[in-house]
Amino acid sequence: MKTPIVPTVNEVFFPDNELIVSKxxxxxxxTYANKTFCSIAxxxxxxxxxxxxxxxxxxxxxxxxxxxxxxxxDDGREIFAYVKNMNKVGDYYWVFAHVTPSRDKHGNIIGYHSNRRTPRRDIVADVITPLYASILREEQAHRNGQEALVAGFNFVVDFLRSRSTTYDELIFSL
Known part of the structure; x- marks a missing residue:
């Protein structure tokens, strides 16, 4: 049985000129992890x-x-997102991820490709961390996992609607 990883309060960083890549x-x-991914994780x-x-x-x-x-x-579109990840020893690192479907020669989705770069620190601190904490609190207010997911997703939808924006528009406005 695998021992669960316990999150630490230590943040780790990777160079601004490097990309974390995985497929x-x-x-x-x-199915693929580049050297930077392996190193930071x-x-x-x-x-x-x-x-x-x-x-x-x-x-x-x-x-x-x-x-x-x-x-x-699943809708066949790319997405950009800020993500907080945790490495093997529990330290965390933030990324600005660009995830795209990978397609075969007939246009069928056969997997996914992600490039992650260092995020802007001010956006993570001022916008993303408080927003994600609010979504997480909403999810944690529900015992049932499915109800928690629905509540968190509805929170995101309501948040975006209250600002008359879409997720993509929000991310690119930051």
Whole structure:
């Protein structure tokens, strides 16, 4: 049985001129991880391959954000998102992710490709962290996992509607 990773309060960084790159299959299992990904996540490539991409999911990340991400990808569209990840020893790191469907020569989605770069620190501190904390509080107010996900997603939808914007427009306005 695998020992759960306990989050620390230590933030780690990767150079602004580097990208974290990964590819997954249709189920979100890692099929490729570049050197920067392995380094910041503190995993050997062999430890990552075949694992769900959620292996680096930080518990501070609202499930509703991932629902939005997967709904967008399932619709065949790309998405940009701020994500807080957790490495093998529990340290965290923020990324600005660009995730796209990978297609075969017939246009069928066969997996996903993600490039992550360093995010702007002011956006993470002033906008994303408080927003995600609010979504997470909404999710945690529900005992049932499905109800929590629906409540968190509805929070995101209401937040965007109250600002007369879409998720994409919000992200690109920051």
């Amino acid at each position: 997954t299959d249709l189920k979100g299992r890692i 503190r995993y050997e490539e062999a430890e990552l391959l075949g694992q769900p991409h959620s292996i680096i999911r930080h518990p501070d990340m609202p499930r509703a954000v991932f629902k939005l991400l997967w709904d967008t990808l």
